[in-house]
Amino acid sequence: MVLFQSSHFTLPTPSSLSSLPLTTSLSLEPSSLSLSLTHFDSSISLFPSFSISDSTLPQSQTLIPSPSSSSSFLLLRRDRNPDSTPRVVFIVAGPHRSFILLRFYILDCVGNVFYRPNSVFCGDCKDLRFERDLGVLVNSKHGLSIRVSGSVNYFAMYSVSAAKVWVFALKIDDDDDGGEVVRLMRCAVIECSKPVSSISVSFGMLLLGEENGVRVFGLRRLVKGKVKKVRNLNSKVPNGVVVRDNGKNGKHGVAVKQANVKQNGGACFMALKGKGVETKSISKIPISVKVISIQALSQKMFLILDSDGDLHLLSLSNSGIGVDITGHVRQLPHIMNVQNLAVLPDVSTMSQIVWISDGCHSVYLFNAADVENALNEADGNDGDKKLMHLPVNHVLFSGEKIQDIICLASNSILILGQGSLYAYAIS
Known part of the structure; x- marks a missing residue:
């Protein structure tokens, strides 16, 4: 090279x-070359385009005021045609009083500028409320940390304090007056009894980085799965899931036990291999490490970075659509x-x-x-x-x-x- x-x-x-x-971090959407820079005060500079051949950053930018806790790009496709031009949306999550605030910025490709929608329709979901001067308020306390990860048409948000992962769908439709309607739909909620250290939505998979491993959900089965009602809605099981009913924003979320998560959400836990220390009495004692980053290589290959600074390769044997997810994790050379x-x-x-x-x-x-x-x-x-x-x-x-x-x-x-x-x- x-x-x-x-x-x-x-x-x-x-x-x-x-x-x-x-500036503390940055992110980029490859298809549009939209760039975001997160600053020390948690404000964000959002650029609609970026080029390596330019000597300076683009002048046109959107300054997103603080506070912001996490952000992510998301692509919207109106059909299943992979050659269609997607819409680019930038999502910002942060605190607002006793709520989580979601702000959306949509890329106008003609004007080459990001703009905020005049309204976001949240349906009959009581936990979501749109306020024009703010954004969408999620009825949950922000707490210590929020993480957001976006993909195509879906994004996920994790709250450490609430111990939940929300899966949302975002859609933009044309209205009768020639304008547009932005729709936000809550698709699923995962109740986490174990801490989640990283989150990724890629190639139809939801991956949760946990202690000593990664939990993988088939996104399509998760958001379209049927629920199984149980009486104890407050019982927490190992990262159990609450899903919507038949693809609608149902009023009553119901808990699903871990045994049923695999059936309804296509989930499985992939443990990190090779993490341990040698002892005299026992050959190896497991070392507790966290998965801090998950990067997709392809539809079935993911690179994992743990808190020890080691890399692992997660290989999936199937896509999780119609069948249970299987796979394995192997540690790379240090x-x-x-x-x-x-x-x-x-x-x-x-x-x-x-x-x-x-x-x-x-x-x-x-x-x-x-x-x-x-x-x-x-x-x-x-x-x-x-x-x-x-x-x-x-x-x-x-x-x-x-x-x-x-x-x-x-x-x-x-x-x-x-x-x-x-x-x-x-x-």
Whole structure:
């Protein structure tokens, strides 16, 4: 691989922190190249387009005021045609008094600008209420932390304090006056008796990062599953699920035991392998680690980063549609203490570039295809980790300490430093 292009961008300074030009994280929607920068004061700069060839960030931007706890891009498709142009929506979750506030920003491709909808229709769901000056209020306390993850037509939100994961569908319809109607539908609620450390919605899967493993739900079966009524609505079972009835926003949510989650939601727990310490009396004692990042490689392949800085490959044996989800997790060779992970998902190939950073000044690149090759070689040698090898193709060094990395395209990356944004393209 050869570095053929690099760019440097000076980051905008939030007005409330004129002396502290700090940006803490970034995200990008690849199809539209929409970029968001989350600042130190939790405000967000939202750009409708970004190009590595430009010397400066686009002038047109939307400043989303604080507080914001989590945000995510979401794509809306009106039909099943994969070639249709999707609508881009940016979702922001944050606190408002005793509620969780959801704010939506829709990309106008003609005007190349994000705008807020005049109204969001929430149906007859009593837990959701739209207020024009604010957004959608979710009747649940914000608490310590909120996490949001968006995909195509669906997004999920996790509340640590409420110990719940909500699955929502978002839709935009044309009204009779030539305008549009934005509809928000609550599809399912997962009651979590175990903490969730990360969340991802990708390729029709809902993945919850937990302690020592990942819980995987088939999204289609989850949101369209039929409920089984039980009397004790307050009983908490291992990440049990409350689902809607026959695809409607029913008034009565009902709990489903874990045994029925597998039938209705197509869920299973994939444990991390190889995490333990050797002792004299017992061969290995499990080490408690959290899954802190889940990145999709393809429809059935996901890279997992744990709190120890190790990488794992989650391989699913099926899609979870009509059958129970099965699969396994294998640990990758230890390259370094990984702090950041970025990859552009692709359903057609395993030849993508995987980017990992130590959170200091270096970014390592390797091919996703080499991941499976290394694991297959280890399987052929009885899983001897000493024989596992993962070749690194290229290393980038940054003069600033690295805070975050994201993929701009299959062969290019954005690196967030202490006060600047760097773009690199590889060939």
